Each structure stands twice: as C-alpha cells, then as structure tokens.
Amino acid sequence: MRSAPAVPNALRNLLPPVLLAAAAAVPLRKGERLFLQRQRPRHMYFVVSGEIVLERSGASGNAVVLQRVRHGFVAEASLHSASYHCDGLVTADGDAVALPLEALTGELARHPEFALRWIGMLNQEVRRLRGQCERLSLRGVGERLLHLIETEGDHGSLAVPHGLKSLATELAVSHEALYRAVATLEDEKVVVRDGGAISLRRAGS
C-alpha cells in the first residue's frame, strides 16, 4: 500500500472541504516544468516533497532563480494574473498538489474566514521575500549565509538536504565562494556542519 498523503495537514487546516476535494495529486519529476512563463495560469501548486524552483529567463537569456520551494505554495501570486510570471521547474522528484484557480477564487469569495487565512499566508510570504531581499543586499557570502541560517533556520540550524551547490544559487553566489565561506566559518568556530545541516555554535541548540 502506497502511503500517498495527497493532501498534507498544512493544507487541510487552510483549505475548505470543496477545495480539498478539487485538489489533485501531481507527481514531480526532475527536469519537468509545471508551468511556463507567460502561460495562462490554471492551477496553483503546493509542494509536499521534492523541490520546485521558480525561475525567470531574463532578456539576456540567463535564468535567475526567484525561489526554491521544498514545502509550501508555488505560484500563489498568479491568482488573478493573466499569465505566470516565471517558470516552475522541478529540480527534485517528489509530490505536489494542484488546485484549480477557478475553484480557489470561488471559495475565497464564499468563505471570508478562508480568505483571512489566505491573507495570512500571503503576509507570511511577503515577509519572507522581504527577508530574502535583505539577505541579497548583504555583501559577503558569509554574511548572507549567516543571515539565512538566522532567518530561515530552525533554532540556528539550517537544513541543506540538496547540497551546498543549490544553496549557492539561492544566495546568488558561485558555489566555490560558498564552499570557501563555509570552510572559513567552520575554522572560525562560528558554525558546524552536520551532514545535511549547518548550525550556529552560539545560541540555538
């Protein structure tokens, strides 16, 4: 028996029954693109496992990573948009849930308390994005990494399940620079690497 938790608890608590019924499980295959820039939005996704990267190809042709999502909503901002504003690229196998945007709009209009929860979710996203902007405003790879650990980490410990290389693109630095920064911070006894996690020495655990 495949234990397929098509809809995780986070969604059960947020969405009304009608939407839960309309939710469809979507398998994520590395390399696949869930949606493309400029496409008309039809679904919103919730990543249960695996990884999706929102990326946008600039005029110069180089792809820029807007966001990595390992657990949470993707394309939630396309609710009333005429088109997706970025690509949804799967970078690690896993599972997601697709929600039809039409149904979502209808339920938001029908259930005020759901709309309020949705607004709360968006507020959280806005704050997270502000944090990312703040992080990217920092000079120095080390500072960015420490900021990430303090901001997104759990009690001074940041999970890095997919290696430092993918983390480097999120911090908008070369992977070499990140490796060197981590090594330096370890020498300085500021952080400790524990396999799939980086932790601050002070505070936290």
Added chain:
Amino acid sequence: MRSAPAVPNALRNLLPPVLLAAAAAVPLRKGERLFLQRQRPRHMYFVVSGEIVLERSGASGNAVVLQRVRHGFVAEASLHSASYHCDGLVTADGDAVALPLEALTGELARHPEFALRWIGMLNQEVRRLRGQCERLSLRGVGERLLHLIETEGDHGSLAVPHGLKSLATELAVSHEALYRAVATLEDEKVVVRDGGAISLRRAGS
C-alpha cells in the same frame, strides 16, 4: 482652502466605506519614524506623497533598506503580526493615510469582495518583491539598473525624483558605482538621463 486629498482614489476603489471613515491623515516629516521594529502593529499606512523607507537594522548594526515607497501601502504584511518586522522611516516630507488594523481585519472578514481585492493587492506585492530579489541576484550595477528600469519603469522610463544616491541604496550598490554605471550606459547610448528620469533608448517612448 487646503486641497487635502486625505484619501486618494486608489484607496477609494479598494476600501469599503467603513474603513474610509476610519482612515486618518498623517503628515510625513523627514526623519520621523512611523513605526519601529518589534513594536506591536496598530496601523497600516498608505503613502500619498513623500517617501517612506522600510529598513531593518541587522545584527551587525548596519541598516538595510527593504523597500522605498513613494505611493502605496506600507506595513501591509503586519496585519496579523505580533510586531512590525522593520522600521518605517520617513525620508521625504509628504502625506499618508493611517488605517487601524482592527477595523481592517473586521472589514476583511465582513466583505468577501473586499478580501478578494486585498488578496489581489498582496499578490501584486509578492510579484514585485520577487522582481526585486531577481534584480538583486544580478551581478553588475548596470544590469541591476536596466532590470529596474524594465521592471518598475513606465515604458522604459524610470522616475528618479530623489537623485541617484537613494536609488543606489535600493540597488544595494555604492552610489559611486551607480554614477559610473549610469555614465557608462549613457556613453554606450543605452540610456538617456532627462533630469529626474532615466530612459532606455530602444523601445519605450
């Protein structure tokens, strides 16, 4: 008679009557701080004129500019927060409107169509922030500037009412670097400076 447009049209179209009645005009004085990090949120603001900068003082003590607002909402993400996540510093005299958060929450719960409009506003903000992250991920001052003009500008023309210096902090580069980048782009016939605006030569106007 002072023509005091306490509530601009953008707000009239968005907010229900009850909130418009609860809105209070707030004069903005340069140097003043509308709210402080970690304070309990009581109001949300809408900038009519002047400028407010959202800034956060990092652990290292250096202030980081999260956002400059010359027209639009400020602190909209603090709706259900226990505290503001940044300071609201006035950087240019002007006027704003203050909305009590309590009343806002109540109206959102009471009027689904208002909640939907609010969600639309938040979606726009999320996209704008993603754009800013994308911009900050770019290497090179010139690239960031061009991205800003293309993204936030009006038909390839970006208003710079407060000089390039404040723009530099928004792009997270030194003002010297920005001045040099602008000069270079002008030499290369890529942009034109027109007093308070920078415009692309190709496209746009």
Added chain:
DNA sequence: CGTACTTTTGAATCGCATCAAATCTGGTGG
C-alpha cells in the same frame, strides 16, 4: 567499475567598495 555529480582547492582576473577630493547644485541669509 564507470558515470555523473558534488565537493574541494588553486590561481588569475575583474568589478565593486572604499577612501579621498573636487565640482556642482539648490537653498538660505546677509
């Protein structure tokens, strides 16, 4: 065992930050 990937280290180069200083600007008061 081989392939593909990440991790790691090295060396050269380039862009930006930084410090410094000169010029220009608008505004204020004499």
Added chain:
DNA sequence: CCACCAGATTTGATGCGATTCAAAAGTACG
C-alpha cells in the same frame, strides 16, 4: 545679488572579495 552651506554629483586611486577557469578528489548509484 552675492556669500555661504549642505547635500548631491563626479572623478580618481587602491585593495579586497568574488567570479571565473581549471583540476583533483570524494560520493552516490546503476
């Protein structure tokens, strides 16, 4: 009107840190 000041603008020189190119070593997986 002019002197003067505060701020923005501009140019120059220097150093550091990150990028880049390169290559080796480690690791996971079929």
